[in-house]
Amino acid sequence: MQPRSSRPRFWIALQPSIVRIYKMAGLVALTAILVGLVGFLIINIFYFFDHTWVRPVVLSPTYQRVVEASTQLADSKLRASQLATEKLEVEGQLLELERVIAADDTFIAEVGSAADAPRSGDQWLLRRELEKTRLEKENMAGKRVPLGQRIDSLKLRIKDQDAVVNRLAQSPYLKAIDNKVTLAFVANQNLKNVKIGTPIYGCAWGLVWCHKVGTVKAVLDGEV
Structure with missing residues (x-):
């Protein structure tokens, strides 16, 4: 067994x-x-x-840089509005100053030489008012130049701020505030190969199964 x-x-x-x-x-x-x-x-x-590749990025309203760009634009617009308001206030002060000077000139012209040699009490009071008016006119006239310089300075600052607002408003990130936007970020060494109308190809995996997905519609600062 x-x-x-x-x-x-x-x-x-x-x-x-x-x-x-x-x-x-x-x-x-x-x-x-x-x-x-x-x-x-x-x-x-x-x-x-190779110097023809780009990196696609889909921007959405919640994308960090989209939120930052929107915030920066809002802050810049607020600053521009504040400068414009300040300019209006200074211009109002200058107009008020001019009205006071004009009123003083009218009073001085109306009094004329009546208070040059005061004899009565009323003439002395008139002379005193005339001197006060002349002093007020001189003080107001002395404020003309500083106010004018301040207005000129505000005009330059407003111009610069408007340029900042316009530059920020051109940011492609702002286009994604309401809807998703697809951009292609381009490396600096590849910019010379990117022009309007250049075809763009996308690949399913690495460099395999590539096909045309669109063309360059606009060239922005450092981005497509």
Whole structure:
């Protein structure tokens, strides 16, 4: 009588198949790693030597830079409004000053020489009022130049602030306040190859399965 085997014949027969499966799985994994490494090297070499690639970015209303651009524009507009209000106030002060000077000139002209040699009490009072009016006129006239210089300074500041507002308003980030916007950020060394009408291609994976996705519609400062 023969002794019974400690292992079922089924597992003994299956062992070679399991070994082959392990070898095939290892070969597939090694091949995948090798393909991934080669693909990684090819992509990096391509981006290093090629100067026609761009990086797509989808901007949404909640994108951080969109929020920052919107806030900066609002702050700049508020500052421009404050400067314009300050200019109006100073211009109002200058107009009020001119009215006071005009009234003083009228009073001085009406009095004329009547108070040059006062004799009565009324004439002395009139002379005193005349001197006060002349002093007030001189003080007001002395404020003309500073107020005029302040207005000129405010005009320059308003002009500069308006330029800042206009520059910020051209930011592509503001286009994404209401809707999503797709932009292509271009590296500085690639800008010379980007022009209006240049076709843009997108790839499904790395440099594989590429197809045309659009064209350059406008070239912005450092961005497309």
